[in-house]
Amino acid sequence: xxxxxxxxxxxxxxxxxxxxxxxxxxxxxxxxxxxxxxxxxxxxxxxxxxxxxxxxxxxxxxxxxxxxxxxxxxxxxxxxxxxxxxxxxxxxxxxxxxxxxxxxxxxxxxxxxxxxxxxxxxxxxxxxxxxxxxxxxxxxxxxxxxxxxxxxxxxxxxxxxxxxxxxxxxxxxxxxxxx
Numbered sequence: 564x565x566x567x568x569x570x571x572x573x574x575x576x577x578x579x580x581x582x583x584x585x586x587x588x589x590x591x592x593x594x595x596x597x598x599x600x601x602x603x604x605x606x607x608x609x610x611x612x613x614x615x616x617x618x619x620x621x622x623x624x625x626x627x628x629x630x631x632x633x634x635x636x637x638x639x640x641x642x643x644x645x646x647x648x649x650x651x652x653x654x655x656x657x658x659x660x661x662x663x664x665x666x667x668x669x670x671x672x673x674x675x676x677x678x679x680x681x682x683x684x685x686x687x688x689x690x691x692x693x694x695x696x697x698x699x700x701x702x703x704x705x706x707x708x709x710x711x712x713x714x715x716x717x718x719x720x721x722x723x724x725x726x727x728x729x730x731x732x733x734x735x736x737x738x739x740x741x742x
Contacts, residue, residue, distance in 0.1 A: 564656065566663045569613040569626060574603055576623035577615065580648035581606060588709050590685045591644075592716070606644070612671075614664065616647075616656045624651040627660050629668055632677050641673040641723070645687070657687065661694055669723045681717040682706050688717065696721040 569577070581602055588595040593605065606628060607613055616625035625647040632642035643664050647657045668676055676696075681688060683701060692698075696719040704713035 564619065564659060565617040566614055566660060567617070569607070569615045571607065573613075573615050573623055573626070574607055577606065577626045577646075578602065580624075580650075581626070581646055583649060584646050588707075590682050590687070592680045592682075592706065612667070614660065614667075616660050618651070618656075624648045624654075625656040625660050627664055629664050629671070631673075632679070639672060639674045641668045641671075641676040642679065643668070643676060657690060658694075661690065665694065665721075665723065672724075674724045675720060675722050678717070678719040680706075681719050682708065683715040683717055684708060684711050688719075691719055691721075694721070 585593050586595045611628040611630040613628045615623045618624045627645040629643050631638040632640045699718045701715040701717050703715045705716040706714050708714045
């Protein structure tokens, strides 16, 4: 398995599973009818760092993005989106990609990561909690699930750096890198 930054040439390999996942309407709060052009703008936005997972045959089997969740003085809280090809689930690609993005987010100076809308029936909730995310709250009946009806949307959070660390993440001999 290889995890690397995505290029524009990867989009045609991401789109089939992106479309399948969003069209299913079970885990993302994006319009299931999102066109390919709209999806490309959402996922491959230049403001985001986008990654892909290639399996041993070189097929793209998962993708994720990392971006600030807020702007200005709150820009050091990250957000991310993850998609694993449904045919490739259960093989560790999602966990490996999540661990990679958490490392990348720390290295980029993010203090924490927030997921704004995790569908409470999404099996990934178990992955996120196993990686140290907590559920801060749940917006009840906020998501119209095609099989489960109205379900909640979790807001999940994980600390990446303690508040004593600088945006570079460096604390040396009791002094921050900025001292």
